[in-house]
Amino acid sequence: MGGEALVLGFETSCDETGVGLVRGRTLLADALATSMAEHERFGGVVPEIASRAHLEAMVPTVHRALADAGATIDDVDAVAVTSGPGLTGALLVGVAAAKAYALALGKPLYGVNHLAAHVAVDELEHGPLAEPSIALLVSGGHSSLLLVPDLAQDVQSLGRTVDDAAGEAFDKVARVLGLPFPGGPPIDRAARDGDRSAIGFPRGLTGPRDAPYDFSFSGLKTAVARWVEARQRAGEQVPVADVAASFQEAVADVLTAKAVRACRDHGVDHLVLGGGVAANSRLRALAEQRCAAAGIVLRVPSPRLCTDNGAMVAALGSRLVAAGVAPSSPDLGADSSLPIDVVSR
Amino acid sequence: MLVLALDTATPVLVAGLARWSPDGGTSVLAERAVPSSNRHAELLTPAITGVLADAGLAMGDLDAIVTGLGPGPFTGLRVGVVTAAAVADARGLPVYGVCSLDAIGSGERTVVTDARRKEVYWAAYDHGGARVAGPGVVRPEELARPGPFVGDPVFEGRLGADVAAAEVTTAGLVRAAEPQLIDPSSAGALVPLYLRRPDATPPTAVKAVSQA
Numbered sequence: 343m344g345g346e347a348l349v350l351g352f353e354t355s356c357d358e359t360g361v362g363l364v365r366g367r368t369l370l371a372d373a374l375a376t377s378m379a380e381h382e383r384f385g386g387v388v389p390e391i392a393s394r395a396h397l398e399a400m401v402p403t404v405h406r407a408l409a410d411a412g413a414t415i416d417d418v419d420a421v422a423v424t425s426g427p428g429l430t431g432a433l434l435v436g437v438a439a440a441k442a443y444a445l446a447l448g449k450p451l452y453g454v455n456h457l458a459a460h461v462a463v464d465e466l467e468h469g470p471l472a473e474p475s476i477a478l479l480v481s482g483g484h485s486s487l488l489l490v491p492d493l494a495q496d497v498q499s500l501g502r503t504v505d506d507a508a509g510e511a512f513d514k515v516a517r518v519l520g521l522p523f524p525g526g527p528p529i530d531r532a533a534r535d536g537d538r539s540a541i542g543f544p545r546g547l548t549g550p551r552d553a554p555y556d557f558s559f560s561g562l563k564t565a566v567a568r569w570v571e572a573r574q575r576a577g578e579q580v581p582v583a584d585v586a587a588s589f590q591e592a593v594a595d596v597l598t599a600k601a602v603r604a605c606r607d608h609g610v611d612h613l614v615l616g617g618g619v620a621a622n623s624r625l626r627a628l629a630e631q632r633c634a635a636a637g638i639v640l641r642v643p644s645p646r647l648c649t650d651n652g653a654m655v656a657a658l659g660s661r662l663v664a665a666g667v668a669p670s671s672p673d674l675g676a677d678s679s680l681p682i683d684v685v686s687r
Numbered sequence: 688m689l690v691l692a693l694d695t696a697t698p699v700l701v702a703g704l705a706r707w708s709p710d711g712g713t714s715v716l717a718e719r720a721v722p723s724s725n726r727h728a729e730l731l732t733p734a735i736t737g738v739l740a741d742a743g744l745a746m747g748d749l750d751a752i753v754t755g756l757g758p759g760p761f762t763g764l765r766v767g768v769v770t771a772a773a774v775a776d777a778r779g780l781p782v783y784g785v786c787s788l789d790a791i792g793s794g795e796r797t798v799v800t801d802a803r804r805k806e807v808y809w810a811a812y813d814h815g816g817a818r819v820a821g822p823g824v825v826r827p828e829e830l831a832r833p834g835p836f837v838g839d840p841v842f843e844g845r846l847g848a849d850v851a852a853a854e855v856t857t858a859g860l861v862r863a864a865e866p867q868l869i870d871p872s873s874a875g876a877l878v879p880l881y882l883r884r885p886d887a888t889p890p891t892a893v894k895a896v897s898q899a
């Protein structure tokens with residue numbers, strides 16, 4: 343235990359400034375600053391506002407993480423940072439900071455893939471990942487289905503959204519229903535009092551000839567907006583709870599059906615959920631039900647670790663250190679569209 | 688004291704090492720000026736490693752960090768500022784921010800650098816080198832300054848005047864930081880000189896997705 347490396351992880355791919363500390367698979371600190379409130383009136387994340395906030399929050403967030411862990415900066419053995427995918431300007435603040443800490447401390451640096459980090463974080467709560475696993479990652483920025491034979495160096499993309507990320511659809515539907523941004527939590531809350539079979543919203547890309555593991559949420563989002571507008575034009579009350587519940591059901595149905603199918607097709611009996619949308623109560627419930635029926639072990643990190651944070655980056659960094667993967671070169675940069683098969687670079 | 692000076696406010700990133708003392712002045716030990724356009728994040732830490740090697744010194748020898756706060760294109764600018772803040776934090780060193788334009792040229796002058804969007808960042812200095820106007824951002828045609836101009840010669844035509852080519856230097860950064868090096872309590876926060884608000888407009892109303 344004492345022999346394991348203390349890894350400092352940085353995450354700045356979107357609007358959360360995350361700094362985490364992990365030793366082995368033990369979570370020591372998960373400090374977070376968010377600029378979410380500043381984006382609220384724009385109905386989405388404004389990259390320049392997020393980048394400015396990252397710079398402001400960086401050093402104070404490192405201090406908070408160290409204080410939470412009862413560690414000093416000199417205790418750090420390795421530094422990890424999200425190198426992509428994400429918003430370029432936002433990524434660069436974290437990459438530059440991580441490179442500077444690593445250089446100043448004389449410690450190795452690992453530039454890592456944000457999506458793989460979403461999978462790695464589950465090891466902090468549920469122990470070593472079963473390999474291979476299937477991972478379903480859904481957030482405002484991504485919707486991906488992955489096959490993970492070896493988290494340290496072999497992660498494969500099975501499918502992804504062809505248009506909007508699932509989280510974006512939540513944001514847009516929330517706006518149509520007059521609910522606040524970000525849309526995930528208020529829709530989840532509104533749906534509690536609704537009937538999820540009230541409205542049969544479309545399930546995108548579920549036809550026999552569609553790509554089995556790709557997602558599409560644009561048509562669903564438009565269908566919800568049309569349905570709501572039609573009620574409004576007719577001067578009728580919009581049943582917000584029923585719309586929210588039926589929309590949420592359509593999203594959860596497609597996501598879980600495709601994830602379970604990916605497990606079956608690949609003979610994999612472990613499924614990991616991650617990303618902010620994994621905090622959605624209906625998605626979790628339906629995933630549990632369908633995984634149980636299919637004999638699949640479902641692993642879902644606690645909601646706090648599902649959303650973007652620094653601990654997930656430290657967790658993947660820790661895994662890379664343990665696996666003896668070579669650190670990044672000194673000219674590491676950010677890659678906004680880093681492919682998923684590049685776990686570290 | 689040994690000072691590490693950094694700047695990423697222009698397309699040429701600067702990393703330099705200087706020996707500074709209140710009475711002995713500044714001597715630059717090593718300097719790298721790297722044309723890097725939008726690759727500041729990739730190239731800055733290698734440049735720091737490079738100047739330390741050039742001078743035969745190590746991280747542990749540093750006494751203070753000086754960094755340009757711009758104005759400059761935001762994405763690259765932040766790379767230098769956060770790097771300076773992080774190195775200083777990791778080593779427990781003081782860090783001093785300066786206006787990057789102060790580090791370009793010397794004496795009486797108006798400094799102009801590329802602000803993109805057909806504008807320049809500018810500041811004006813008196814014969815003693817003290818900044819008397821700016822920093823600001825303006826279309827070169829509207830910059831009513833007498834000159835002489837130094838900085839980016841690409842704007843000669845639109846200024847209607849000669850511009851002597853000059854870039855950020857280590858000596859210029861240390862010179863600009865001198866008041867803070869002498870009196871560390873005068874150091875300000877490391878806040879970039881953005882001069883422009885973020886591009887963002889709130890959505891006016893929910894757009895209808897279907898036609899009537």
Ligand SMILES: [Zn+2]
Pocket residue numbers: 456460481483617618649650
């Ligand atoms: Zn994410």
